[in-house]
Amino acid sequence: MMSCGSKKRIFLGIDTSCYTTSAACVCVNGNSTEIVCDERTLLKVAAGERGLRQSDAVFQHVRNLAEILPKIFKQIDRKDVAGVGVSVCPSGREGSYMPVFLAGKSHALSVSAALGVPVYEFTHQQGHIRAAAFDNESLLGKDFFAFHLSGGTSELLRIDSSLSDIKKIGGTTDINAGQLVDRLGVAMGLRFPAGKELEKIAAEALKNKSYADSGFVLPSSVKNLSCSFSGVETKAANALKSGEKHGTVAAAVYDCIARTLAKLVKNAIELETENAARDACSISKCSIGDETASTKSFLFAGGVASSTILREMLADRLQKVPVELHFSRPVLSSDNAVGIAALAAEEEAFNGRTAMSIGT
Numbered sequence: 272m273m274s275c276g277s278k279k280r281i282f283l284g285i286d287t288s289c290y291t292t293s294a295a296c297v298c299v300n301g302n303s304t305e306i307v308c309d310e311r312t313l314l315k316v317a318a319g320e321r322g323l324r325q326s327d328a329v330f331q332h333v334r335n336l337a338e339i340l341p342k343i344f345k346q347i348d349r350k351d352v353a354g355v356g357v358s359v360c361p362s363g364r365e366g367s368y369m370p371v372f373l374a375g376k377s378h379a380l381s382v383s384a385a386l387g388v389p390v391y392e393f394t395h396q397q398g399h400i401r402a403a404a405f406d407n408e409s410l411l412g413k414d415f416f417a418f419h420l421s422g423g424t425s426e427l428l429r430i431d432s433s434l435s436d437i438k439k440i441g442g443t444t445d446i447n448a449g450q451l452v453d454r455l456g457v458a459m460g461l462r463f464p465a466g467k468e469l470e471k472i473a474a475e476a477l478k479n480k481s482y483a484d485s486g487f488v489l490p491s492s493v494k495n496l497s498c499s500f501s502g503v504e505t506k507a508a509n510a511l512k513s514g515e516k517h518g519t520v521a522a523a524v525y526d527c528i529a530r531t532l533a534k535l536v537k538n539a540i541e542l543e544t545e546n547a548a549r550d551a552c553s554i555s556k557c558s559i560g561d562e563t564a565s566t567k568s569f570l571f572a573g574g575v576a577s578s579t580i581l582r583e584m585l586a587d588r589l590q591k592v593p594v595e596l597h598f599s600r601p602v603l604s605s606d607n608a609v610g611i612a613a614l615a616a617e618e619e620a621f622n623g624r625t626a627m628s629i630g631t
Contacts, residue, residue, distance in 0.1 A: 356615025441496025
């Protein structure tokens with residue numbers, strides 16, 4: 272547990288996503304916000320299954336929070352808790368809802384009432400973006416692009432300089448990058464979620480050159496700021512059935528995702544530069560990145576973005592493009608409550624008028 276000095280102000284964050292129960296605390300000391308503690312538990316998915324029913328996930332969250340929250344309160348003095356933040360839905364778009372977030376909300380309300388402190392509501396996506404920003408403070412104060420890449424989301428976002436406006440401007444039209452990874456991992460006999468194990472298999476294939484020697488490539492489907500992964504899944508699944516090596520397919524999956532993201536980055540820059548998009552998805556009036564330079568900034572958040580292989584492949588493909596790629600520590604890319612806790616601290620500081628409040 273880190274020290275916050277004599278004037279401690281602790282903010283608790285709770286996030287109950289589809290596959291992880293998370294709680295974390297940040298400490299505000301002057302203008303500094305630091306992570307105090309971070310507890311997470313993956314939900315259990317039976318071998319061979321590709322997910323959980325919402326009712327089963329809610330049950331596991333309730334059970335996990337009963338174990339996680341006592342761990343959190345052993346690391347802090349509850350008298351120092353000044354507020355509680357919680358994710359209550361996937362994103363801020365109309366109709367965004369999942370029952371899993373009710374587990375976190377109910378516990379947050381209970382803690383808030385017991386301690387006599389306010390509770391602040393955010394979206395799961397806001398938490399991801401704020402967590403990734405912990406390692407990328409240079410982005411604060413200017414507009415930037417962001418990719419939210421996970422099992423439930425693969426979106427290209429535009430975020431304003433005050434973090435007050437998150438707009439979806441592109442992304443997948445069918446399955447998400449995380450679904451592609453998980454489904455093919457399960458097809459290879461890996462447990463869900465399969466990202467970490469699939470990356471190990473891919474890394475070995477890249478190291479021993481078996482992927483490069485195979486000549487096997489998965490197609491990348493991109494049109495303007497939209498992409499598709501369903502065809503990729505079909506071809507990869509057929510390759511596995513035909514006897515293609517697991518390592519070859521695993522490496523091809525990450526290579527495909529990297530090529531797809533690289534195309535989206537280039538297209539976003541081109542559209543912004545040409546002022547081509549003028550409708551609800553327009554980025555023509557945005558000043559993305561540093562106004563005094565041509566370089567554009569892209570922040571990557573979400574579990575898929577924690578992949579070292581993906582980061583390296585993407586950086587390699589964009590090395591000649593005037594773009595800044597911003598990644599957070601892998602631990603802050605995957606599902607967590609750190610971002611939610613930080614948002615609660617900022618909400619309190621701005622008297623309920625922070626950028627990422629759920630109503631924006």
